[in-house]
Amino acid sequence: MSLLSIKGLQVGFGGVRVLHGIDIDVAAGALVAIVGANGAGKTTLLRALSRLLPLQAGSITYDGRDLGGVAPHHVTRMGLVHVPQGRQIIPTLSVEDNLLIGAGSLPGLSRAEIDARLAGEFERFPVLRDRRKIPGGSLSGGEQQMLAVSRALMMRPRVLMLDEPSLGLAPQIITGIFSALRALAASGVTVLLVEQVAFAALKIADHGYVLQNGRIVMSGPPADLLQDPALISRYLG
Ligand SMILES: Nc1ncnc2c1ncn2[C@@H]1O[C@H](COP(=O)(O)OP(=O)(O)OP(=O)(O)O)[C@@H](O)[C@H]1O
Numbered sequence: 760m761s762l763l764s765i766k767g768l769q770v771g772f773g774g775v776r777v778l779h780g781i782d783i784d785v786a787a788g789a790l791v792a793i794v795g796a797n798g799a800g801k802t803t804l805l806r807a808l809s810r811l812l813p814l815q816a817g818s819i820t821y822d823g824r825d826l827g828g829v830a831p832h833h834v835t836r837m838g839l840v841h842v843p844q845g846r847q848i849i850p851t852l853s854v855e856d857n858l859l860i861g862a863g864s865l866p867g868l869s870r871a872e873i874d875a876r877l878a879g880e881f882e883r884f885p886v887l888r889d890r891r892k893i894p895g896g897s898l899s900g901g902e903q904q905m906l907a908v909s910r911a912l913m914m915r916p917r918v919l920m921l922d923e924p925s926l927g928l929a930p931q932i933i934t935g936i937f938s939a940l941r942a943l944a945a946s947g948v949t950v951l952l953v954e955q956v957a958f959a960a961l962k963i964a965d966h967g968y969v970l971q972n973g974r975i976v977m978s979g980p981p982a983d984l985l986q987d988p989a990l991i992s993r994y995l996g
């Protein structure tokens with residue numbers, strides 16, 4: 760059974776429909792990539808999953824529970840954590856304080872537990888330890904993305920959802936971030952990666968979906984999708 764199941768999802772803004780009946784299944788522990796061009800509806804999909812946007816039709820089932828009426832902060836507490844497009848770290852706060860905000864969104868964590876999680880994140884991305892006292896805004900783009908991922912991981916999610924972590928980064932930096940995501944999935948965290956860089960994302964994924972104009976137009980094992988000449992020419996432009 761899948762950990763996250765999306766059925767017939769329709770989402771829009773006012774009278775404008777953006778997602779036209781999306782079906783997606785995410786197995787526990789898998790890394791699933793949803794790739795699509797500019798404006799395909801990737802951010803809208805993740806915001807709907809985080810319950811930041813109302814559903815017009817369809818359902819989202821997570822760990823056997825219907826997320827329809829669940830508030831965004833409860834979604835987070837249930838273990839579904841969203842790394843938003845554009846990182847959205849707090850530039851004036853130190854790296855360490857940005858990470859503490861991640862832990863702060865969960866009530867009742869002991870100081871010892873927070874310190875253990877912080878140490879774990881510094882081990883995952885040692886550059887964040889080196890820079891823990893400096894403002895988040897003075898990190899490079901790649902380091903800010905690591906910080907955004909780490910901040911989310913401070914919540915120990917069961918499902919990590921990432922909205923275009925590659926945005927604005929050099930290929931070599933993207934490779935580094937993506938291998939951290941692969942390692943995360945190998946450690947048992949379910950990863951839902953939404954991306955415009957289709958090749959790189961599908962290469963690390965266990966399962967892939969192609970989103971075009973608010974519809975899933977292809978899905979399957981990444982190796983099959985990558986062999987399909989239509990992937991780039993027709994859907995990813
Ligand atoms: N707040 C909004 N009000 C009205 N329309 C919106 C709003 N947000 C997004 N849209 C429209 O919904 C469609 C999908 O947008 P979305 O941001 O989900 O795409 P995306 O795949 O994330 O694109 P990108 O790769 O540029 O981030 C676009 O046509 C966009 O103009």
Ligand SMILES: [Mg+2]
Pocket residue numbers: 801802803844922923
């Ligand atoms: Mg987007």
